[in-house]
Every structure is written in C-alpha cells, then in structure tokens.
Amino acid sequence: MPAAPASPSLLLRLLLSAALALVVSLALVGLAVDRGFRSASAGALEERLASTVFLLLSTLDVAADGQPLVSEGLAEPRLEQPGSGLYAGVLTESGEWQSASLTGVLEPPRPFRVGRGQERFVGPESDARFFLYALGLGWEQPDGQIVEMTLWAGEDPERYRDQIRAFRADLWRWLGLAALLLIIVQSLILLLSLRPLRRVAHEIGEIEGGERERLSGRYPRELQPLTANLNALLLSERDNASHYRQALSDLAHALKTPLAVMKARLESGESVTAEATADELARMERLIRRQLERAARSTRRTLNQPVAVLPVLERLAESLRRLYRDADVVIEVDGDEQVRVRADERDLMELCGNLLDNAAKYGRGRVLAEVRTGPAGARESGVEIRVEDNGPGLDANTFARLLERGARGDEQAEGQGLGLAIARQLVEAYGGQIDCEASATLGGAAIVARFPPR
Structure with a gap:
C-alpha cells in the first residue's frame, strides 16, 4: 500500500495562518488609518481655505461703484507669489479682484458664486481642477446699498496629494516593518509553544527504539491528558503482551498431557478408537477455550467509551x-x-x-x-x-x-x-x-x- 503523502508541518500551518491573519489585520488597519488621515486632511484643507477667506475679508473694501478693493501686503505671503498654488479672489456684480499668485497661471481656478450667508467647499472627493472654498456676503455701503459678493480661496491639489502620498509611504513602510517584527515574534512563540510536542515525538521515537518505556517529561496541562493516555496505552500493550505470552505458556503446558497420552498410545501400537480420540480432542478444545478466555479477561482495556x-x-x-x-x-x-x-x-x-x-x-x-x-x-x-x-x-x-x-x-x-x-x-x-x-x-x-x- 503506497504511503500517504506527507502533510505540511503543524508549525508551518500555524505560521502561515498567523501571518495571513496578521497581514489582513494590518491591511485593514492601514486602510482605516489612511481613510482617517485623508478625512482629517480634507477637513484641515477646508479650514485653511476658510482662514484665507477670512484673512482676505479683514483687508477688503468696496468702492462706491461696487468694485472690490484689497489692500496690499496680505498676511499670507503665498497670495503674493505668482504660481504659489494658493489663490484667492472676490466676485461682485461690478467686478472682481484676484490675488497676485494667479499671475502666469495658464488654467486658473473657476470660482463660483454663492448666495449671501452661504458657503461651499469643493474638496478632494470631487474631480475639480482646484480645491475651492467660497463664502457669500452682503456688503453694506455708506448709502445703505447692499453689494452682493463672493469671497473665495483655492489651492492646487498637488500639495494635498503629495502630503497623502508621503503619509501613505510612511504608513505602509512602518506597517510592513511591524508585520515583519510580529511574524518573527509569532514564530518564536510558536517554536517555544510546540517544543512539548517535539519532545513527545522524540520520546515516542525513543520508545520505538527501546530506549525508554514511557513518556516521562514534564508537559503543559493541555498535553497531560494526551501523555497520560499514551502512557496508559503503552502500559496496556505491555501488559497484554505479557498476559498473552503467559496464556500461551499455560496453554502449551496444559496441552502436554493429552498430547503425551495420544503419542504414547500411538507408539505402543495400542488401537485407538475414534471415541477415545474424540474425547482427547474435546479435552484439548476445552483447554484452549479456557486459556483464551483467561487471556481475554486478563488483558488491560483502554480508550473505551x-x-x-x-x-x-x-x-x-x-x-x-x-x-x-x-x-x-x-x-x-x-x-x-x-x-x-x-x-x-x-x-x-x-x-x-x-x-x-x-x-x-x-x-x-x-x-x-x-x-x-x-x-x-x-x-x-x-x-x-x-x-x-x-x-x-x-x-x-x-x-x-x-x-x-x-x-x-x-x-x-x-x-x-x-x-x-x-x-x-x-x-x-x-x-x-x-x-x-x-x-x-x-x-x-x-x-x-x-x-x-x-
């Protein structure tokens, strides 16, 4: 009968299972952290653009004809730097003002108007070319006229995307190192945990080689029922072998007399009747049955229900x-x-x-x-x-x-x-x-x- 193919070792199975569970868990953690960071970054972006709008509002004035006027020397220097990636502007019905940072930008942001008291944010979830924040206000002139206006601030998404890419690179790098370290620690723990099983296998090999008679090591509580049952089974097998040897010896001794009687009759030339032969055979059959019953009763039973x-x-x-x-x-x-x-x-x-x-x-x-x-x-x-x-x-x-x-x-x-x-x-x-x-x-x-x- 061909030998059954060897199955993967228990250690390898546990290592693969633990590694798979660890990788899946860390991947889920990484995805959750990444999502949280993107959400927090989007919130910070909205707050930053809103702060730029309110900074713009602090320097805003409106001419009599409704044209927006913004004093020079804004507190945000990026608004003064052409192509800095941060832009701002004011829209009114009479005109608009744009920050100097829009100078030379081939595809500038396309601001939108919002109603008085309303705000709108177009962030990373959209496919817009720029991230925009807009706030609608009503500006009261000295003559009591209300000028409707929209203040907006925008930012090039590359800065946000670079930030996300850098964070993801660091996140997955550290998670990968953590996974590697945890797998190494898990491997050491499994090796130590499986040492008692390897010791059991080693002692069983010594039993097979005749070097020992029973499992004698100190084993963890979880393995003690196994080792106790194995020792009971080994003792049972030794006792059974001893009892069967004794039974065979007794049987041989018991059969000597009827066999000797039959042999003597045959050697003496005495005529042996079928009835006498049947009696001796019946006697030997009873002896054999009795010895087998005695051997069966004296054997040690294990692993019963x-x-x-x-x-x-x-x-x-x-x-x-x-x-x-x-x-x-x-x-x-x-x-x-x-x-x-x-x-x-x-x-x-x-x-x-x-x-x-x-x-x-x-x-x-x-x-x-x-x-x-x-x-x-x-x-x-x-x-x-x-x-x-x-x-x-x-x-x-x-x-x-x-x-x-x-x-x-x-x-x-x-x-x-x-x-x-x-x-x-x-x-x-x-x-x-x-x-x-x-x-x-x-x-x-x-x-x-x-x-x-x-």
Whole structure:
C-alpha cells in the first residue's frame, strides 16, 4: 500500500495562518488609518481655505461703484507669489479682484458664486481642477446699498496629494516593518509553544527504539491528558503482551498431557478408537477455550467509551430481586446517574453482577450498591463502586484468599469460587483495584472496586 503523502508541518500551518491573519489585520488597519488621515486632511484643507477667506475679508473694501478693493501686503505671503498654488479672489456684480499668485497661471481656478450667508467647499472627493472654498456676503455701503459678493480661496491639489502620498509611504513602510517584527515574534512563540510536542515525538521515537518505556517529561496541562493516555496505552500493550505470552505458556503446558497420552498410545501400537480420540480432542478444545478466555479477561482495556454505572447496577439489582424473591433479599441501589466509567459495558455488567450476587448469596437479606466519585468529578478523582451487605463480614486474610481462583468462603453454598477472582481481574484490567472494608451502613462486608481517573 503506497504511503500517504506527507502533510505540511503543524508549525508551518500555524505560521502561515498567523501571518495571513496578521497581514489582513494590518491591511485593514492601514486602510482605516489612511481613510482617517485623508478625512482629517480634507477637513484641515477646508479650514485653511476658510482662514484665507477670512484673512482676505479683514483687508477688503468696496468702492462706491461696487468694485472690490484689497489692500496690499496680505498676511499670507503665498497670495503674493505668482504660481504659489494658493489663490484667492472676490466676485461682485461690478467686478472682481484676484490675488497676485494667479499671475502666469495658464488654467486658473473657476470660482463660483454663492448666495449671501452661504458657503461651499469643493474638496478632494470631487474631480475639480482646484480645491475651492467660497463664502457669500452682503456688503453694506455708506448709502445703505447692499453689494452682493463672493469671497473665495483655492489651492492646487498637488500639495494635498503629495502630503497623502508621503503619509501613505510612511504608513505602509512602518506597517510592513511591524508585520515583519510580529511574524518573527509569532514564530518564536510558536517554536517555544510546540517544543512539548517535539519532545513527545522524540520520546515516542525513543520508545520505538527501546530506549525508554514511557513518556516521562514534564508537559503543559493541555498535553497531560494526551501523555497520560499514551502512557496508559503503552502500559496496556505491555501488559497484554505479557498476559498473552503467559496464556500461551499455560496453554502449551496444559496441552502436554493429552498430547503425551495420544503419542504414547500411538507408539505402543495400542488401537485407538475414534471415541477415545474424540474425547482427547474435546479435552484439548476445552483447554484452549479456557486459556483464551483467561487471556481475554486478563488483558488491560483502554480508550473505551464512558459507561453510566447506575443504570447497570439498577438492571442487575432488578434481576437479582426476582432470582432471590423466595429468600426475601432486599437490594438497594444509590448513586449519581452522571457517574461514568471508561470500560466495556459487558465487563462492567459481569463485575457488578458478581459483586451483587455474592452479597445477596452470603449476606443476611440486605444489600446496598453505591457508585461514588470525589467532589472534583470522575476525571480527577476516579470512581468507586461499593457493594455492602449485612453478613458476618470478611477479615483481610479471608478476603485475600477469596481473590484466588477456586477459593470459596462457604463450602455449603453453590458456586465455583470464581466470583471475586474474576472481579479482581476485571478491575485490574482497567488499572483499578478491589478492596474489602467494613460496612458502616449495614455492618457486614463492603467490597469496593476503584477505577482510576481517566
């Protein structure tokens, strides 16, 4: 099967994503700043032209015939310089006045008239040849006659455009430098942030090479669930391999006797009937099945889906109530419906079934099953399944003996002495442990199956 093509590294993906987001963000910022600067510059231009108009108004006079008169020596020297780019003028019905700066200008501004008390500004948003500001006034003559006039000021747009171009060049230069600096800083941050992942990959390589058995570095909180699950999986695989090797060894040892019997019969020349051969084969088949079941039970399970414990206990309790109806056994179940254990549901059913059945069988009519977690929740504190009875109780030595296969606490009761042994195998397969305590509630034994945090 051809190898899958290598995908881009996580670092490269993060760098490209961060760089793209950064460039887009700075571009939007640059556009917003540019727009704000152009708007502010247009406002400043209007104020500057309006100031020129009012400066012109301060030196204005009107002749008796309505001709506008402006005294020489204006406070704005650019109005006296031909072709300076700043122009001004006064329009009346009898004539007009223009600043000396219009001298020699081939395409002078085309001022417009506005009504008395009105003003008009033609700025950068228009396609006009010049930026213009006009103000309409009524000038009262000594004889009471009102002379309508328009004062205007204009400016060549090149000055404004040069200012905008210079600002944009500086803006994008600094934004580009800022983007480069931020990308470098972001790269360093990503390199430092991804160091734990590179360390995980390095340690996994050492595990593959046989140089270490587990991940042992100190990792950030976000990676601890990953490393803990990987260590659990590694431990599970080692345990499973060990159990299967032991099972194969036990199977080989168990098959030696029937094979030796069959070999001896064949070598002795004794006639072997089909029935005898079938018996030996059936015996070997039972041995093989038993060893495989034992190996399957002893393997450690990982990465199972969480299973709610309380519904399992309630279903089993209902079945046992019907089974022990004539014995008048009271079985109570208590706990939180949200408590879950990462285990195979069939294993959980068998574990709880063995514990409940033992309590009902060897107790004195009362059984209490509970599922508990610590205050922080199952992931941090683990899960406890407690099955208590009101029987005579168990001491430590008796309980340790009952955990062995075939050991029985009551030789008169039915059974093969496998219940607690199977329960221990199931709990230990998930990294837990099984203990016996005195029941503070019922006074008998309390068998506690503890599952580790997951």
